[in-house]
Amino acid sequence: MSTLTPDHLSTLEKQGIELPSWAFGNSGTRFKVFATPGTPRDPFEKIADAAEVNRVTALAPSVALHIPWDKVDDYGALRRHAEDLGVALGTINSNTFQDDDYKFGALTHSDPKIRQKAIDHHLECVDIMDATGSRDLKIWLAEGSNYPGQADLRARQDRLQESLRQIYARLSDQQRLVLEYKFFEPAFYHTDVPDWGTSYAQVAALGDRALVCLDTGHHAPGTNIEFIVMQLLRLGKLGSFDFNSRFYADDDLIVGAADPFQLFRIIDQVIVGGGLNNPDVAFMLDQCHNIEKKIPGQIRSVLNVQEMTARALLIDREALRAAQDAGDVLAANAVFMDAFYTDVRPALAEWRESRGLPGDPMAGYAASGYQDKIEAERVGGVQASWGA
Ligand code: PSV
Ligand code: MN
Numbered sequence: 254m255s256t257l258t259p260d261h262l263s264t265l266e267k268q269g270i271e272l273p274s275w276a277f278g279n280s281g282t283r284f285k286v287f288a289t290p291g292t293p294r295d296p297f298e299k300i301a302d303a304a305e306v307n308r309v310t311a312l313a314p315s316v317a318l319h320i321p322w323d324k325v326d327d328y329g330a331l332r333r334h335a336e337d338l339g340v341a342l343g344t345i346n347s348n349t350f351q352d353d354d355y356k357f358g359a360l361t362h363s364d365p366k367i368r369q370k371a372i373d374h375h376l377e378c379v380d381i382m383d384a385t386g387s388r389d390l391k392i393w394l395a396e397g398s399n400y401p402g403q404a405d406l407r408a409r410q411d412r413l414q415e416s417l418r419q420i421y422a423r424l425s426d427q428q429r430l431v432l433e434y435k436f437f438e439p440a441f442y443h444t445d446v447p448d449w450g451t452s453y454a455q456v457a458a459l460g461d462r463a464l465v466c467l468d469t470g471h472h473a474p475g476t477n478i479e480f481i482v483m484q485l486l487r488l489g490k491l492g493s494f495d496f497n498s499r500f501y502a503d504d505d506l507i508v509g510a511a512d513p514f515q516l517f518r519i520i521d522q523v524i525v526g527g528g529l530n531n532p533d534v535a536f537m538l539d540q541c542h543n544i545e546k547k548i549p550g551q552i553r554s555v556l557n558v559q560e561m562t563a564r565a566l567l568i569d570r571e572a573l574r575a576a577q578d579a580g581d582v583l584a585a586n587a588v589f590m591d592a593f594y595t596d597v598r599p600a601l602a603e604w605r606e607s608r609g610l611p612g613d614p615m616a617g618y619a620a621s622g623y624q625d626k627i628e629a630e631r632v633g634g635v636q637a638s639w640g641a
Contacts, residue, residue: 257600261566265604267530268562270555271307271315271343271537272497274323276437277548278637280505280541286638289547291627294634297334298627300539302548304338309614312555318385319539320346321380322637323504328384330598342385343584344431344493344537347378350395350439358396360416361409361445368416369528382428389493390416390424391432391466397440397447409445411480414458421459429462431492431535435471438503449481453490464492469508469519470499477520478515486534495539495543496558505541507550509557516557517593520565529562541639550623552614560597567592 257265277299279286285576293299299410300316307313312347316335325331328342349371351361351626357363359371367583378390394413398404421430434452444450456463472478489553498511509516519527536558542550548619569588576585602612611617618624 254263254266257567257597257604259267261563262604264530264566265559265563265601266311266608267314268559268588269314269374270312270316270535270558271535272303272313272551272555273317273319273537273539274503275319276304276538276542276551276569276637277302277354278639280639281543283439287543287613288636289457289542291624291631292636294631294636295639296325296331298631299637300331300335300340300342301338302627303551304335304340305548305618305621306551306555307367307474309617309621310552310555310559310612311338311608311610312559313551314423315341317344317346317391318342318387319346319348320374320379322639328381332385340571341517342387344389344391344535345378345382345387347375347394349374350393355395357404358409359559360394361396361413361522361574363405363408363412366637368412372416372419376423379420379423379428383425387581388427389429389431390420391493392420393435393466393468394446395439397437399441399443399567400545403441406443409412410451410455413445414455417455419461421463424460424462429464430456430459431464431466431490432456433466433468433471435468435496442598445483449485453485453488456490463492466493466495467491468495468503469515470495470497470503470505470616479518482519482522482528484525486522486528491526491528491534493537494523496538496554497538497540505539507539507542507557508553513557513561514559514593520558520561521568524562524565538598544566549615549618552618556614557573563597563601564592564595567595567597 277293279292302339303316332342354367362368370479434446434448435445451466498506498508498510500511523529538554573588606612
């Protein structure tokens with residue numbers, strides 16, 4: 254029976270998962286956005302909640318911001334607020350999906366004035382990165398068309414490249430651009446960046462500091478996501494993950510909830526490809542908590558990633574290699590599945606306690622009184638919302 258060794262534990266101790274500020278705001282579907290007691294009213298309160306996740310798990314040292322949702326007058330003050338609470342400001346996400354001007358595209362639009370407006374938004378995001386100390390600009394584009402014949406597919410790729418070039422040129426040597434893909438939604442016929450190949454083609458033409466962002470919820474059902482992880486790591490182009498899980502579309506559910514085995518397989522390939530605890534690969538969550546409490550939702554999420562990482566570390570690599578080389582299909586599969594089926598929860602709880610953390614961070618949070626405090630204090634004002 255495999256157990257976690259001191260080496261495994263020191264690997265796990267280095268793990269850091271970035272939280273999305275928007276996970277703490279209200280979100281929903283196109284049918285209804287439910288309000289939740291205690292929801293932050295501004296980015297400062299979102300960061301306080303994110304810091305709480307880190308306090309009970311030591312797994313979430315940074316918070317990603319989304320602009321304009323997280324616009325503030327003084328980013329230096331927001332940065333200090335985060336640092337005082339023991340977290341850093343992370344990736345800056347641009348947003349070109351909630352403005353009437355972008356109905357037919359933003360960075361791909363046929364009208365140069367609208368393209369320029371979208372480029373300028375990204376340049377403003379880089380200004381914000383300078384103030385927050387953020388390294389990564391993450392771009393997801395809600396661009397595409399709904400009907401065959403509606404748009405010139407090729408011209409849009411060319412315009413996208415030209416727009417991205419202008420944004421890339423504004424980055425400092427320490428900053429990076431990560432381009433996220435998604436196979437459909439909100440466009441239903443074609444999407445301008447639908448898959449990793451298109452994202453790769455676009456970023457490869459920009460330069461070394463342009464990389465691909467893989468959102469685990471952005472693939473067609475049945476896609477072998479760990480294969481894509483392997484390939485992008487092999488090519489040195491995996492910049493970041495947006496972790497979440499899905500049953501049907503881009504559900505943005507808690508990572509590992511819909512398919513824990515898929516998360517295990519993905520992390521296995523991260524380990525094999527040298528992506529674990531590698532600063533070049535950002536581990537982020539991109540989730541929405543529509544009906545569950547948001548802070549516990551985020552705690553559960555980072556614990557799921559930690560747990561699957563621990564299990565993937567237990568794979569007996571030597572035995573696996575030997576079985577693979579011998580063509581012993583069933584032995585290789587058994588080595589892999591043994592690690593997956595190992596319950597690491599008691600060992601992780603003990604290890605957390607040895608580090609002064611709650612053995613069960615969900616219970617630790619519930620007992621802390623923080624939830625009661627925010628529900629009592631955050632009365633009045635406007636609750637932050639994803640805006641759907
Ligand atoms: C798009 O579905 C996406 O995954 C992008 O990362 C956005 O920034 C995010 O969701 C907003 O929730
Ligand atoms: Mn995403």
